[in-house]
Amino acid sequence: MSYPNTTNFSEQTPPQSITVDLVVVGSGAGGGVAAEILSRSGLKVLIVEEGPLRTSADFKMREKEAYADLYQEVASRQTLDKSIQILQGRCVGGSTTVNWTSSFRTPSQTLDYWQSEFNLKGFNREALDPWFAWAEQRLNIAPWEVPPNANNQKLADGLDALGWSHQIIRRNVNGCANLGYCGTGCPINAKQSMLVSCIPEALKNGAQLFSRARVESLIVNGAKIDGLWLSSMDKNGQVKQKRVTKVVAKHIVLSAGAIGSPAILLRSSQIDRRSSLGKRTFLHPVSACIGRMPDKVNAYQGAPQSVYSDEFLWRDGVAGELGYKLEAPPLHPTISAIMLRQHGDKHFELMKDFAHFHASLALIRDGFNSESVGGEVSLDSYGYPQLDYQISDMTWRALKDSLLKLTEIQFAAGAKGVLPIHMDASFYGSWRQAEKAIKALPTVTSRFQVMSAHVMGGCHFGGENSNSVCDSSGRVNGLENLSVMDGSLFPTSLGVNPQLSIYGIVAKLATQLGKELGANPPEDLVRIADMIS
Numbered sequence: 001m002s003y004p005n006t007t008n009f010s011e012q013t014p015p016q017s018i019t020v021d022l023v024v025v026g027s028g029a030g031g032g033v034a035a036e037i038l039s040r041s042g043l044k045v046l047i048v049e050e051g052p053l054r055t056s057a058d059f060k061m062r063e064k065e066a067y068a069d070l071y072q073e074v075a076s077r078q079t080l081d082k083s084i085q086i087l088q089g090r091c092v093g094g095s096t097t098v099n100w101t102s103s104f105r106t107p108s109q110t111l112d113y114w115q116s117e118f119n120l121k122g123f124n125r126e127a128l129d130p131w132f133a134w135a136e137q138r139l140n141i142a143p144w145e146v147p148p149n150a151n152n153q154k155l156a157d158g159l160d161a162l163g164w165s166h167q168i169i170r171r172n173v174n175g176c177a178n179l180g181y182c183g184t185g186c187p188i189n190a191k192q193s194m195l196v197s198c199i200p201e202a203l204k205n206g207a208q209l210f211s212r213a214r215v216e217s218l219i220v221n222g223a224k225i226d227g228l229w230l231s232s233m234d235k236n237g238q239v240k241q242k243r244v245t246k247v248v249a250k251h252i253v254l255s256a257g258a259i260g261s262p263a264i265l266l267r268s269s270q271i272d273r274r275s276s277l278g279k280r281t282f283l284h285p286v287s288a289c290i291g292r293m294p295d296k297v298n299a300y301q302g303a304p305q306s307v308y309s310d311e312f313l314w315r316d317g318v319a320g321e322l323g324y325k326l327e328a329p330p331l332h333p334t335i336s337a338i339m340l341r342q343h344g345d346k347h348f349e350l351m352k353d354f355a356h357f358h359a360s361l362a363l364i365r366d367g368f369n370s371e372s373v374g375g376e377v378s379l380d381s382y383g384y385p386q387l388d389y390q391i392s393d394m395t396w397r398a399l400k401d402s403l404l405k406l407t408e409i410q411f412a413a414g415a416k417g418v419l420p421i422h423m424d425a426s427f428y429g430s431w432r433q434a435e436k437a438i439k440a441l442p443t444v445t446s447r448f449q450v451m452s453a454h455v456m457g458g459c460h461f462g463g464e465n466s467n468s469v470c471d472s473s474g475r476v477n478g479l480e481n482l483s484v485m486d487g488s489l490f491p492t493s494l495g496v497n498p499q500l501s502i503y504g505i506v507a508k509l510a511t512q513l514g515k516e517l518g519a520n521p522p523e524d525l526v527r528i529a530d531m532i533s
């Protein structure tokens with residue numbers, strides 16, 4: 001894998017200024033696809049990424065190094081009141097470098113909701129499926145044919161025992177050795193993340209990459225963006241020098257991810273703040289349980305996620321009680337030890353059974369109801385983004401209900417004890433005991449541990465009268481040469497893991513933008529665009 005035309009701002013002297021056709025800010029799911037398509041269109045593209053360029057040679061399957069190197073805020077990002085732990089990538093490839101490869105098309109229920117509630121045209125099943133099919137082929141997305149690892153098998157066993165449905169997850173891998181360390185970067189380049197697919201392809205097509213370079217702010221001139229300011233980052237990921245480079249470009253694409261993209265807009269002067277900018281940020285809040293199994297599970301080994309269940313996802317209708325998707329996440333010792341939040345002997349007692357732990361989680365689909373308004377991104381006094389996410393009563397109900405289901409499933413799978421991830425919970429020895437205890441657990445932020453690796457919204461798109469930040473082409477309203485192409489576009493959460501939704505929707509938007517800029521997007525993509533219109 002080669003990365004020509006790359007400048008590392010922490011080690012090399014950055015240029016004082018540079019002029020390009022188009023800048024892509026961020027190199028994750030949205031930025032990778034946008035950079036590939038727009039560079040293949042013949043445009044002179046610059047990719048700017050605040051994280052480091054790390055490759056398979058650096059990925060040693062060690063949590064200690066990976067979290068510090070590859071994740072936002074050393075994998076310790078939290079919502080403002082510290083109630084929700086947030087995992088996001090911060091490196092070339094963005095969150096795709098560290099994600100777990102589960103790949104789902106956006107559900108029809110979600111697309112229909114966007115159309116009816118946000119007046120979003122051109123994003124229905126029929127219009128998007130060809131774009132998802134393109135992304136699936138490009139990134140080798142296919143059902144995982146290898147038997148699930150023991151951790152995922154336990155989820156399937158429990159669901160089977162209770163008569164509840166489950167399916168096999170599709171993954172974006174090629175030559176996967178079933179190692180189980182996707183979250184610390186794939187050491188054999190099997191995961192088809194942006195790091196090994198679209199970013200190298202963009203560089204091959206003449207794009208330039210600045211790593212450890214953070215976009216500080218946009219240079220706004222009335223209804224146009226003249227360019228942007230970059231700061232250099234040091235090798236520890238801290239700002240080394242502010243405003244070292246001025247970038248002049250005809251068009252700017254923000255793909256800094258949910259939280260990152262709204263933050264850039266908020267840091268820039270003269271940006272209209274009357275829209276939903278920063279608001280409607282969704283997380284798929286996650287509840288989780290640990291089941292102590294009689295046999296060893298070794299939940300760190302094997303494809304991280306391969307079984308899922310939508311039994312409870314749309315149960316009460318799209319706009320009814322918030323539903324949830326069930327999956328089995330990988331467990332690695334450091335992050336698990338942190339999640340268990342115990343001390344001394346008690347912690348030791350828990351962790352000594354680590355090899356027997358099976359984990360399952362519920363992803364709550366937030367945003368489909370007037371009571372589920374999501375969070376709001378704002379800036380702290382240093383200009384860093386912060387997310388205020390207040391957990392609504394409706395979300396609490398879904399979190400509590402999902403804990404009950406996860407526990408029941410784990411006992412049905414043969415667990416000898418089940419520990420809901422809650423500060424006041426302990427291992428319960430039977431489903432009846434657990435049910436009674438869980439019903440009494442307080443739904444308060446300081447006790448109920450909630451996590452998320454899926455951040456969406458904050459710059460949502462929509463049609464007329466939707467108070468959206470962007471229009472249906474991804475253009476920021478009122479600014480002719482600024483687009484958003486990443487997960488921050490979504491007006492609600494998705495109800496499925498987000499990467500494939502971002503790949504497909506950004507492929508559509510980038511192709512459209514290439515055409516509008518008078519460039520020549522790849523023929524296969526133009527054919528899809530022409531077929532749909």
Ligand SMILES: Cc1cc2nc3c(=O)[nH]c(=O)nc-3n(C[C@H](O)[C@H](O)[C@H](O)COP(=O)(O)OP(=O)(O)OC[C@H]3O[C@@H](n4cnc5c(N)ncnc54)[C@H](O)[C@@H]3O)c2cc1C
Pocket residue numbers: 025026027028029030031048049050051087088089090091092093094095096098099100101102103104183213214215216255256257258260261264305453454455485486487488496497498499500502
């Ligand atoms: C541990 C983990 C596991 C996951 N597992 C799955 C999974 O199995 N399936 C799935 O579908 N999804 C998964 N996800 C989520 C998925 O990877 C993300 O939803 C998706 O990558 C988001 O794409 P994005 O383009 O919006 O942002 P990102 O991919 O996060 O990319 C944004 C990039 O912008 C950079 N950036 C931010 N601000 C700036 C700035 N000011 N200047 C320059 N650069 C900036 C960031 O460093 C980052 O690299 C997982 C995520 C994590 C963290």
